[in-house]
Amino acid sequence: xxxxxxxxxxxxxxxxxxxxxxxxxxxxxxxxxxxxxxxxxxxxxxxxxxxxxxxxxxxxx
Amino acid sequence: xxxxxxxxxxxxxxxxxxxxxxxxxxxxxxxxxxxxxxxxxxxxxxxxxxxxxxxxxxxxxxxxxxxxxxxxxxxxxxxxxxxxxxxxxxxxxxxxxxxxxxxxxxxxxxxxxxxxxxxxxxxxxxxxxxxxxxxxxxxxxxxxx
Numbered sequence: 001x002x003x004x005x006x007x008x009x010x011x012x013x014x015x016x017x018x019x020x021x022x023x024x025x026x027x028x029x030x031x032x033x034x035x036x037x038x039x040x041x042x043x044x045x046x047x048x049x050x051x052x053x054x055x056x057x058x059x060x061x
Numbered sequence: 062x063x064x065x066x067x068x069x070x071x072x073x074x075x076x077x078x079x080x081x082x083x084x085x086x087x088x089x090x091x092x093x094x095x096x097x098x099x100x101x102x103x104x105x106x107x108x109x110x111x112x113x114x115x116x117x118x119x120x121x122x123x124x125x126x127x128x129x130x131x132x133x134x135x136x137x138x139x140x141x142x143x144x145x146x147x148x149x150x151x152x153x154x155x156x157x158x159x160x161x162x163x164x165x166x167x168x169x170x171x172x173x174x175x176x177x178x179x180x181x182x183x184x185x186x187x188x189x190x191x192x193x194x195x196x197x198x199x200x201x202x203x204x205x206x
Contacts, residue, residue, distance in 0.1 A: 001070070001072065003071070006073045018157065029176075033096075037095075045097075045100055046097055047100040048180070050073060050075070050179045052075055054074075054075070057178055
């Protein structure tokens with residue numbers, strides 16, 4: 001992941017191209033997926049960019 | 062047995078105080094062939110598998126109406142709630158550069174509201190390790206298909 005672009009997208013869901021660039025983003029996952037499908041986006045992968053001060057996830061209990 | 066090797070990924074989490082990046086064991090899954098793939102973390106310490114509730118609507122499951130298999134109390138990402146668990150089918154995407162076809166499998170998956178983690182799915186012992194023989198080292202996740 002290109003960390004130089006992270007701050008712009010913190011707290012948002014992003015669609016990443018294979019080269020790590022951001023194809024689209026949204027506050028809500030469902031809205032992002034809807035838009036990607038409408039636009040026939042291909043070869044992107046979706047994840048959320050955590051906030052800079054979010055606690056680290058270390059396990060499920 | 063053919064292996065798929067998924068390199069660990071930096072998901073943009075804040076670096077540790079010494080500057081080192083956090084790299085997660087990550088695979089990519091989709092609700093079906095035509096759906097956008099989502100990043101999922103593989104966690105051998107988790108007894109169950111859990112996903113953002115958004116994924117379930119993409120799978121045709123109405124969380125307010127469709128009865129779950131069962132419910133479990135769960136703390137995840139700082140919040141606690143009773144979690145409905147459904148039987149779902151997902152597609153595991155091959156690692157980058159592979160020409161292999163995705164693999165479909167059926168698993169039990171819990172639906173979590175208000176998901177705030179950098180990945181949309183967390184795969185644990187039930188749902189992942191009971192299907193895929195998996196080796197995780199410091200650099201990659203190797204999955205026997």
